Amino acid sequence: MTDKLKKEIKEAFEIDSPVGKKQFLKDFRYPKLNKTDFILEQIFYIRKKTWLFSVLIMGFIFWFLHFYENSSTPNMNLWIISSLMPFLALIFTVELSRSSMFKMEEMEAGCLFGLSQIFLARMLIMGIWNGILLFIIALTANLYLPEGMIKIFLYLLAPYLLVNGLSFYFINNKRERGEIYSCAAIAVMVSICGMIMPRFLKRYSENIGTWVMSVVWITGLFMVLTQLRKMHKKLEEDRWNFA
Template sequence: MKDKRIKNTLRNYAIPEISDSLIDDTVRLAKGEFERIGIKYKMSFREILVGQIKYISPYLWVIQATLLLIVSGFLLISNSTQNVYQSVIATLSVSSPIIALVVIPELAKSFNHHVWEMEATCKFNLQKLIAIRLMIIGTLDLFAITIMVIITSAFYELSLINVILYILVPFNLASSIYLTILRRIRGNSATIICLTAGIFMALGVGILAVYSELFTLTSTFIWITLFIISTAVLAYEIMNMFKSFQEGEKLEWNLR
């Protein structure tokens, strides 16, 4: 019924005629404006990167900083717990899915606000914009992870490799699941499902770290193997996302 009403409205709409002189005047004014403000047709990667940083919501930086302070606080007070090692490992592993989760609304906002079509017609294609946003967000995540690693290494006698693995393995797995959800689920519900999945993953990892000795006693070799597998899965999901752009799908799963 709605489609029929739209078609009837479009059928009755008459496009006004525009004279050639008005078109020429518009082109002349546009050229004059381009020359006045000095628009460059080519931009360096640095300029594109800085331009995209401006579009990142300030709430993302605030939430990420707040989360980092909270996690750092838990790491510092872990020294007063009965099982220091288990407490530190649980804090690191639980925080990883949450760190990856914080950026999901920012990554999906073009689709949730239905502006991806406009972005796709801009100077830089949507694939490049999403890639740059992933780079910015990934750098932010790595910064947070680095701070956690530094704090843990400075206050506790833990292997640096083990600390990194306890953070990155859950982080990679969580990120892969989030990207899979964003690629398959439509609309705003994708973000909600990602939030729900992230909470359950954090709880699951926390329970394993606290109540299962297998989690903390697993050999470094197995953790390295899990890291390689999780990294490969994450790379696969990222490639699938960009492949959907290249095939012209333009992530229509998020249109509704």
């Protein structure tokens, strides 16, 4: 009897389907993905060549560490590895600036997960990826070079942060399309500086390189943080303008 009653309770409250449901759900803007799914989904939108180039840079560093002999210039091998980091930073910046490169900013900003969220998701993915690469490179370099882990991290991160900081500055202050070329120029310049610097610093104290790198590291970090904050603020403003 109870089962029959339960069934009848259900039937007693059955009503026709609501008339406005279809239209409401069609027009309703709601997040169909949760944040984790959204971030994971963004991984597949990052171009294959981005992954490939960063792996190639890492592969080249491994090859270099394995086959290149120590030079007479102090820390020379570390300087060489360090001078490749700007290109890793360039890959990161280019990937983040894709929307503006292909003039898709306006369209992406109008989507539910707007440009600022896509930008943050890509930055998170690329940041984690580059972090892993840098860590592996540093661990491997530690096996071949006598400088020690802290110094290796300092030399790897300083040009990386400087290029990212300067690139973000150009992206934030761009007048017209072409910031990618500016970023590429910055990466090449920082890389060349990294190659020339040890020969120039050779005349001074042996530790001068570490001091220079420390200053670059702090400057780069400061620039990255301030420019990212500025960039995120700008994207948020754009989001509200589109809303």
